[in-house]
Amino acid sequence: MLRQDPSGIAPERALVFETVVSITRFQNAAANAGFELLIEDPLGDDYDIPEEMVDDYVDAASPTLYATMPSTSDLQRLLSLWRSYQAQEDAERGLAPWWTLFSMLSDIRVWGPQDRLTPEVRAELAYRLNQGDDQPLRLELEIWPTANATLRRRWLRDSRAKIEALGGRILASSEIDETDFVYQAVLAEMPADAVREMLANPMAPEGVANLDGLQFILPQMVAQSLPDDSDAAQPLEDALESFSEDAPIRAVLLDGTPIAGHPALNNGVVIEDVHDLVRLSQVEHRRHATAMASLILRGDLQADGDPVPDARLLSIPILIDDAHGASSPNDRLFVDLVHVALARAFLGEDALAPEAHLVNFSVGIRQGHFAGRIGSLARLLDWWSERHGILFMVAAGNVSDDLNVAGTTFTAFDDADQTERRRLVESAQKESRQFRTLMAPGEAMNVLTVGASSQDLSAPRIGPPTGSIILNDADDPYPAVSSAIGLGAFRSIKPDFIAPAGEHELRASSSADGVRLRVVDRTQRSGLNVATVQRGAANTYKTRGTSCANALSSRSALFSLAALTDADGPFAEQPLSPRDKALLTKALCVNASSWPTAAVEKFTAEFAPNPRRHAQAREEVCRYYGHGLLNDQRMREAPAQGATLVGLGTLRKDRAAIFDVPLPPSLSGERIGRSMVVTVAWFTPIRVTRARYRLAALDAVPHGYDLFGEFTEDDGWALAMKSGQLDANLIKRGTVWSRRLTHSNPIVPNFTTDLRLPVRVQCRDSSGGGLSPDDDIRFALAISMELEAETNYDIREELETALRVGVRQEG
Incomplete structure (x- = not known):
């Protein structure tokens, strides 16, 4: 078997294949020779590496494949054939396909030092x-x-x-x-x-x-949070009510040590020094974890400040804070450090946070940029998610290197309008993206990876200083230039979405071949207002970055859980397990995300030169936006002119569950624009000894029966709508499946008041045999329906009246 990841190879029978052609061509030749090339999803017929990127792709992506042979004798036989080919001997009868395969290789060798x-x-x-x-x-x-x-x-x-x-x-x-x-x-x-x-x-x-x-x-492996060098701080403007000591712990923070007694955090944070690190972190340097706890529990202290309802935060320090930021101990294996912390939090009779379902992980691995191989830390988080039902919210990572914009001059860049500046910046990011990839463990499959939107939540009190460059507009959020970009493992959508991370200012300077852009760190004009300590006093200051975006997203997830379980929520009378809470909030995060205007414009610019490359154009947008910008309000409430339905289910391999969703009676006969988002979230089992690492793949399809009882597939989900921004191949690669459907030129749908929309969620083995038919795959489903204009009727009330979601298992 040929594989792209060496993790599943038997070491005594391991072979390495170095190709000189694209993976797609080699896949076809391998099939003709009787080898199966194991990739997560076949590449589309129109997928090809753009000619101008071939050299960069080869250097960055290392088109190397790995094979495990059934026996040592098979390994030796294959090496013997390779030597015969190299000696320019003619292929024996029946071996011509192997000679074709060998012509696409620069080397075959046994796994070794290189x-x-x-x-x-x-x-x-x-x-x-x-x-x-x-x-x-x-x-x-x-x-x-x-x-x-x-x-x-x-x-x-x-x-x-x-x-x-x-x-x-x-x-x-x-x-x-x-x-x-x-x-x-x-x-x-x-x-x-x-x-x-x-x-x-x-x-x-x-x-x-x-x-x-x-x-x-x-x-x-050294984990770190970047230092914040700002020396400006402000006192808290308003007195804040303390958190209740009786509130349950809903989330876990893995970071440095926060200042639990800060007025913004008082009683809201419980510190458990599992690794004996607190004594090594001086109070005046405990800034990053304090900021994260502040954003999770209070949000931006100027724009928000409201406490997360009925929740506290458990902090287990895994970093040591000092004047240079925070980093993991230099005498420990970080994977082991994280595993021990998680076991202490969630396992055993004396678990520290048995009711928690969410872990905020806003630290990255120094120089740990994703280069195609899922690292051991990401594999650990994936395993914890699936085995114990934990949702990890992971920051995509910040790229501190300057961005070099070639092909322009300082004067030309300074004089350019916003559209041209963005075009130049995006071109520069594309040229250097192999150095700006996700920071580990952001490549993990089961986690939600959060990127940064250059966006404040409260308006700056003064305008930007002369010479500052700001790429976002007040009403048009834009990805932060310093935010690490995707895609993830197996070309899955990463980051999953982006969220406000504080407005990023840039400074331009001339370089040898263009303009060099640097993110301004030491500024208090813009950013998110968080708790800190300075000179021994509790203060606030402004900060920014993917850590902030991740913390705010964790806050949104906790608020969505409160909305689901409060007296008016859909699960008010139903106890939810931590796994169900994790899956519901995971689904709602993606369901509430959509491409902003800048993302749509980027897709148009990528798509216009070559309409055949629509798949690559969508992938290019997803590297920066994922599923889009998180709408915090939609995490807590349904759309203003619509409704959000949620559900839970359990599937096994080759099984399906059908959710009968009622349609609003008032839509019948109305000519009005509408949209619908269907999202399925799950935690896949993994096998680190298999190259096809993700075992379970779920998706949702239209499902219904005609008047004669025959199955019929309706691509419009019975609403005559068309697929939106992300195509079917792109959304099926990870552990969140989300499809957006829109109808901008509405027809008049006519249906009876008792019509149901059947949504079929199905499970398949995506690993070539690794998923057991006895594995139960728990999943969450979120469906949002929305009208484009105000109406005289409330479809949310209609759905609440009609909703009796029935789930039937399919064999």
Whole structure:
């Protein structure tokens, strides 16, 4: 089997294929030769890499595939055929398809040192060597994931012996052996000379890279939150009511240490020092976690300030705060640190937050940009989501590097109008996007990844200073230039959506080939107003970034849960499990997101030059916007001229559930524009030992029967509407399926008052055999209907009167 991810390869039978053609062409040749190329979803017939991007794509995406052979003899036979091809021998009878396949390859080899040291890792280690002179370097060695404990013990023993023989030492080790999740790694400190020798000669028999059973060598995973250098602060303008000590803990914050006694947070935050890190964080530096807690519990203190109803926040510090920001301990494996924190929060009779369903994760991995491989931290969060029903809200990450805009001059850029400036910036982002990808663990499949919209929630008191560049308009939100961009694993939609993150100001300066843009950090003119401490006093200040967007989104999720479960909510009389709460809020987050005007204009600009590339044009917009800008109000309430319906269900492989949704009687016979959004959210089981990592895929399809009882498919969902911004292939790659339907030229729908709209949610195995027919896949469904104009009737009231959602299982 050919795979794109090495995680599922048996190490003793692992082969590496390096291609010189596109994945699509190689897929066809592999099929002719009898190999199955395992990718999450087949590429469309019209999908191709634009010619002007071929070299960049090859360099950045590393078109390398991995194969696991049924036996060692099969591996040797394939290598023998490859050598015959290289020797220019003629193909034997029946082997011509293999020769065609070989013509598309630059190399076939057994998994080895060059695969354990990826180009991205080699570059990062070389950079750290240059920065640290002859200081020792800390490396993480990950073994192949296997449930065989005997093999893991042997690899650990051999790793220790090899590291010590080279003058290094093991600082920490971790073994996580859970059902469907295995992780084992060591944190080693190595002499600088030994690392230089490893990079110069990775094939050396005595080197670490040649260690049997080793999967990857990585720089130490260091989690961080960026420092905020602003020295300006303001006192709280209004006294704030304390949170109730009796309120349940609804969410968990994994970050640094917040100032729990700050007047904006008083009684709202419970700190549990699971890792004994609080004593290492001086109070005057506890800014990032305090800001996150402030945004989750109070929102922007100038624009909002209202407390999240009936909720408190559990904080488990995983970072150490200092004058340079916050970072994870340098003597621990970060994956282990997170796993222990989550276990303490959610597992056991003395769990710290048994009622919580949401984890805010607004920290990123230093230099941990997504390069195609799902990292161990992302896999851990995916496993926790599915196994324990936890919704992780993850910041997409901030890119601190300046953006170089080529092909213009400082004067021309300064004189350009907003449309032209945006065009130049977007072109520059596209040229450098391999360096601006999602920050780990934002590539995880089961999480919600949140990007940043350059947008304040309260108007700045003064205008921007001379020379500042602001790409967003007051009524037209725009992605922050510093926000990391997608797509995610298996080309899934990432970020899932964007949210307000404070207005970002830019400063331009001349560069050798154009203009260099830098985000202004030290400004208190704009941003989101949050709690902080300065010079020992409780104050507020303004900040910005994807962390802020993520915290505000977590707040919206908690408010939506309150709306679902309060006295007037649909689940007022029904107890919800943490998993159900997590899935409902996950579905509502995406359901309440839509492309703003700037996103639609970007799609038009991408689509116009070549209408055949509509799929690529949509992907390009999703890299920045995902499903769109989160509408906080729609998380809490139904549309003003519409209604939102929610439901829950459980499916197994190749099964379906049909939700009978009533149609508003007043729509019958009315010529009025309307729209509908259908969203399904789930947590997929994962298998880290399989290349096709996502096991379960769900979607919703129109479903109905005609007068004679025959099945009929209605692409308009019985409302004669057409699909909106995202096509069917794009929305099916992740763990949220969301389709927007609109009707701008309405016909007059005629139906009886008891007509139901059947929505069929179905589950399929997306892994080629990994999903068990006994696996229960819990899901949430959200459906929003909205009219374009005010009417004299209330379709929400009509639906509430008629709603008796029936669910029937299909075999």
